[in-house]
Amino acid sequence: MVAAILFAALGAASSTAFLTPRRPPPAPRRAASPLAEAPSLLKDLAAYRPQREDIVALTHRLGEAEQTAKTWATFLMRRRRYGLLVDLLKRDRAAYVDTASWLCNVEGVPRDHMPNLVRVAAPVVVAAPPGDEPLVADCALPNATFADSPLDSFLLKVTRDFYERETPGPAYRSERRGILGLMDEMRVLMFDEAGDAAAQTETVRLVLLDLMTPALPPFYRLFMGGFVPSAARGDPAWLVDAFARVPALGTPGERVLGLRRPPVYAPLLTSVVAPLVFGFLVGPGSVNRRADGELGGLVVEKCKFLQESNCKGLCLNQCKRPAELLFDDLGVPLHVVPNFETQECQWSWGVDAPDVGDDPDWPAGCLAGCPSRAEAKRIGRSS
Numbered sequence: 001m002v003a004a005i006l007f008a009a010l011g012a013a014s015s016t017a018f019l020t021p022r023r024p025p026p027a028p029r030r031a032a033s034p035l036a037e038a039p040s041l042l043k044d045l046a047a048y049r050p051q052r053e054d055i056v057a058l059t060h061r062l063g064e065a066e067q068t069a070k071t072w073a074t075f076l077m078r079r080r081r082y083g084l085l086v087d088l089l090k091r092d093r094a095a096y097v098d099t100a101s102w103l104c105n106v107e108g109v110p111r112d113h114m115p116n117l118v119r120v121a122a123p124v125v126v127a128a129p130p131g132d133e134p135l136v137a138d139c140a141l142p143n144a145t146f147a148d149s150p151l152d153s154f155l156l157k158v159t160r161d162f163y164e165r166e167t168p169g170p171a172y173r174s175e176r177r178g179i180l181g182l183m184d185e186m187r188v189l190m191f192d193e194a195g196d197a198a199a200q201t202e203t204v205r206l207v208l209l210d211l212m213t214p215a216l217p218p219f220y221r222l223f224m225g226g227f228v229p230s231a232a233r234g235d236p237a238w239l240v241d242a243f244a245r246v247p248a249l250g251t252p253g254e255r256v257l258g259l260r261r262p263p264v265y266a267p268l269l270t271s272v273v274a275p276l277v278f279g280f281l282v283g284p285g286s287v288n289r290r291a292d293g294e295l296g297g298l299v300v301e302k303c304k305f306l307q308e309s310n311c312k313g314l315c316l317n318q319c320k321r322p323a324e325l326l327f328d329d330l331g332v333p334l335h336v337v338p339n340f341e342t343q344e345c346q347w348s349w350g351v352d353a354p355d356v357g358d359d360p361d362w363p364a365g366c367l368a369g370c371p372s373r374a375e376a377k378r379i380g381r382s383s
Helices: 002-019 034-046 052-066 071-091 093-105 150-166 178-191 197-212 216-223 237-244 266-282 304-309 312-330 373-379
Strands: 285-289 295-300 334-339 344-349
Touching (some): 034 071, 052 071, 052 093, 071 093, 150 197, 150 266, 178 197, 178 304, 178 373, 197 216, 216 312, 266 295, 266 344, 312 334
Antiparallel strands (some): 285 295, 295 344, 334 344
């Protein structure tokens, strides 16, 4: 009797459990959306200050975030770090250089994440060999491979044609192609009696003007340099006459409306366009900040000219100075700062270039491995 009652109770319980629907498992909690988390992150990032300790701490936090695959968070952190570095660069350049060098060489941050690379220590630095003569250490980084497009090859050929026409030295055409042939031809002028520093610089300046064609300089000088067209600067007569009808704009050859500097947009726009115009000569570049932290900078990541010549004299007289003089004449001053340890090159528009002897970013002495050093020393010229 008791057994029958127990079996009946168990049967009723089992049938009830079978007929009662099971409660579904709780749904997994959705992760908070980026829109919900972003304000909190932005508030945290705003607390960082432009000083080394904060920037390094943010870099460590960024490294942890990169492992979580939150791309939106890493993007915000990178932009905040970049902004902090820019602020530090504007405030204290020495502290910026120290911080950027630490980030690149200790924390492993890529150099192209820095807003400016002037004086930022290279990952590999080889001391110059000892001796009585001051020498600059050669670049110890591997050479870059430059894949010239058909357009690059054509422009290099045109450049060499112009160089052959403008050079005051002997007519010479190297059998090598592209930038290597141009280096050979430039060395011939450097070692010729007609090729002093001034002649080398003027030759390349004329070549650059030839490449710009007669049409471009007057309009660049007007819209970027802010100069009223004038016949003395070689502007076309019709443009000079058009501005002469509006004397209130200013005196020919002077800046429009009495301005003392080029328009504020000129350095930035020039830095954006320059890689497209000069890339075939110097190699790929990207927009960055000037050494004062302002817009208008361009860094050439591995300069063709530096890599293939390995010569300070060629760099100075047939690249740096001609470019600076050209843009100074066009109304937007330019300061070119090569880095011989990394073969990077910083171009900064809107910055007056000091004389080489007064430029703290131009090292003294010849490059240790310069192939022109012995011959330049023999004829009494700086290489």
